[in-house]
Amino acid sequence: MALIKQMSLYERSLAVLPPVAKRATTLGITKAKGSYVTSEDGKEYLDFACGIGVTNVGHNHPVVIERAKKQMDDIIHVGHGVVYYPSYIELAENLNRLNGGNRKVYFSNSGAEAVEGAIKLAKKVTKRSGIISFKRSFHGRTVGAMTVTASNAGYRQDYEGLMPSVYYAEYPYAARTGLSDEAETKRCLDSLQEIFQMLIAPNQVAAIIMEPVQGEGGYIVPPKSFVESIRKICDEYGIVLIFDEIQAGFGRTGKMFAWQHFDVQPDILTLAKGIANGFPLSAIVAHADLMDQWTVGSHGGTYGGNPVSCAAALAVIELLEGGLIENAAKMGDYFKSQLVKLQHNYPQIADVRGLGLMIGMEILNVDGKPDANAVNLIQEKALEKGLLILTCGTDKNVVRFIPPTSVSKEEIDQALAVIREVIAEVL
Numbered sequence: 001m002a003l004i005k006q007m008s009l010y011e012r013s014l015a016v017l018p019p020v021a022k023r024a025t026t027l028g029i030t031k032a033k034g035s036y037v038t039s040e041d042g043k044e045y046l047d048f049a050c051g052i053g054v055t056n057v058g059h060n061h062p063v064v065i066e067r068a069k070k071q072m073d074d075i076i077h078v079g080h081g082v083v084y085y086p087s088y089i090e091l092a093e094n095l096n097r098l099n100g101g102n103r104k105v106y107f108s109n110s111g112a113e114a115v116e117g118a119i120k121l122a123k124k125v126t127k128r129s130g131i132i133s134f135k136r137s138f139h140g141r142t143v144g145a146m147t148v149t150a151s152n153a154g155y156r157q158d159y160e161g162l163m164p165s166v167y168y169a170e171y172p173y174a175a176r177t178g179l180s181d182e183a184e185t186k187r188c189l190d191s192l193q194e195i196f197q198m199l200i201a202p203n204q205v206a207a208i209i210m211e212p213v214q215g216e217g218g219y220i221v222p223p224k225s226f227v228e229s230i231r232k233i234c235d236e237y238g239i240v241l242i243f244d245e246i247q248a249g250f251g252r253t254g255k256m257f258a259w260q261h262f263d264v265q266p267d268i269l270t271l272a273k274g275i276a277n278g279f280p281l282s283a284i285v286a287h288a289d290l291m292d293q294w295t296v297g298s299h300g301g302t303y304g305g306n307p308v309s310c311a312a313a314l315a316v317i318e319l320l321e322g323g324l325i326e327n328a329a330k331m332g333d334y335f336k337s338q339l340v341k342l343q344h345n346y347p348q349i350a351d352v353r354g355l356g357l358m359i360g361m362e363i364l365n366v367d368g369k370p371d372a373n374a375v376n377l378i379q380e381k382a383l384e385k386g387l388l389i390l391t392c393g394t395d396k397n398v399v400r401f402i403p404p405t406s407v408s409k410e411e412i413d414q415a416l417a418v419i420r421e422v423i424a425e426v427l
C-alpha cells in the first residue's frame with residue numbers, strides 16, 4: 001500500500017494564505033517552550049527570533065501561563081471603553097512606576113496602533129501637524145505608522161498618498177559612514193536643521209518620533225550625544241519627543257527600557273511586542289500633563305488592554321525585575337563578545353553591535369558592499385542546523401539575534417557553534 005505523505009502546514013498554506021502572509025521560513029511549529037520551538041515533524045529548534053522580539057521571557061513561561069489562566073477564569077473581555085478591571089489598572093500603575101512616575105497610560109493591541117495613538121496625542125496637544133521621523137526607521141504597517149516608516153520603499157509601494165507633513169532626518173549609522181560618534185551626531189543634527197530651514201519650521205512640528213535603537217533598520221545604536229541633542233531640540237521648540245520602544249523595550253536591551261541607556265526620557269513612549277510575551281497588547285506611556293489633554297472620545301478602540309494580556313504583562317514585569325533583565329545584560333555581553341571574536345577571523349563581518357540581547361551582525365562582500373545573499377544563506381543554513389534567526393537592515397545584510405532574556409550560556413554556546421559552522425561555509 002502506497003504511503004500518502006501528509007502535507008506540511010506550509011504546503012497547506014499555499015492554497016489559503018496570500019503572498020503577503022509569507023513567513024521568513026517554511027517551518028510549521030506545533031510547540032514552544034523556553035528558548036526552543038518544535039516543528040510539526042518533531043525537530044527542535046533554538047529560537048533566537050522570539051516571534052520577532054515578543055517572547056522576551058521565553059516561550060510559554062509557567063508564571064505567564066498561570067496568571068493568564070487565572071485571569072481567563074475571572075474575565076476574558078469586558079471592554080476598556082465600558083468598565084474598569086484590576087489587571088488593566090495594575091499594569092498602568094506599574095508602567096507609571098517603571099517610567100519614573102507622573103505618567104499615564106493608554107492601552108491598545110499592536111505596535112502600529114500605539115504609534116498611531118502617539119502621533120494623534122502629539123497633534124492633539126500641540127495643535128501642530130508636522131512630524132519628523134528618521135531614515136531607516138520602522139514603526140508599523142497602518143497608514144500613519146507606515147508614513148513615519150522609512151526603512152524600505154517596499155513597505156510603501158503602491159500606497160503613496162500617505163499622511164501629509166512627515167519629514168525624514170538622518171539617523172546615526174557610524175558603521176556605514178565610518179565617522180566618529182561626534183561627526184556622525186553632527187551630520188544627523190545638520191540634516192534636522194536643514195529640514196527646519198528648508199521644509200518645515202520647528203514651531204509647526206508636533207513630534208519627533210524615533211527608535212532609541214533602530215530595529216528593522218539594522219539594529220543600530222545611536223551615540224548618547226545624538227539622543228541627548230534630540231531631547232534638547234524638542235525642549236527648545238516645544239516638540240513632543242516620541243520614543244518607539246516597541247522592539248527595544250521590556251528587557252530586550254538589558255534594561256527595562258532602552259531610554260535608560262541614554263538617560264533621556266521621551267514625552268511619549270510606545271510599547272508592544274515583549275510587553276505580554278505573546279498576548280496582543282500595546283501601550284502608550286506619556287507625561288500626565290499631555291495625557292490629561294487627551295479628551296474623552298478623541299481616541300479609543302474595542303479591544304485595547306485585554307484583561308488576559310494585562311495579567312500576562314504583569315507576570316512579564318515581575319519576571320524581568322526578578323532577574324531576567326540582569327540575565328539579558330550578562331548574556332548579551334557574553335554573546336556579543338563571542339561574535340566579536342568571530343569577527344576577527346572574517347573581514348566580511350563589518351560590524352557586531354547592539355545592546356543587551358538585541359544584537360546585529362552586519363555582513364559586507366569582498367567589495368565592501370552590503371551582502372544580502374550571504375545573510376540569506378546564513379539564515380537558511382542556521383535553520384537546517386537547528387537555529388532560528390532573522391535578518392534586518394535596509395539592505396537586508398544584517399543577521400539579527402533576538403534570544404529570550406531567560407537564555408542560558410549553554411544555549412548561547414549552542415547557537416554560537418551553529419553560527420561558527422555556517423559562517424565558515426558561507427563567508
Ligand SMILES: Cc1ncc(COP(=O)(O)O)c(C=O)c1O
Nearest residue numbers: 110111112138139140215246247
Ligand atoms: C520599532 C517598531 N515599531 C512598531 C512596530 C509595529 O508593531 P506591530 O507589528 O505590532 O504593529 C514594530 C514591529 O516590528 C517595531 O519594530
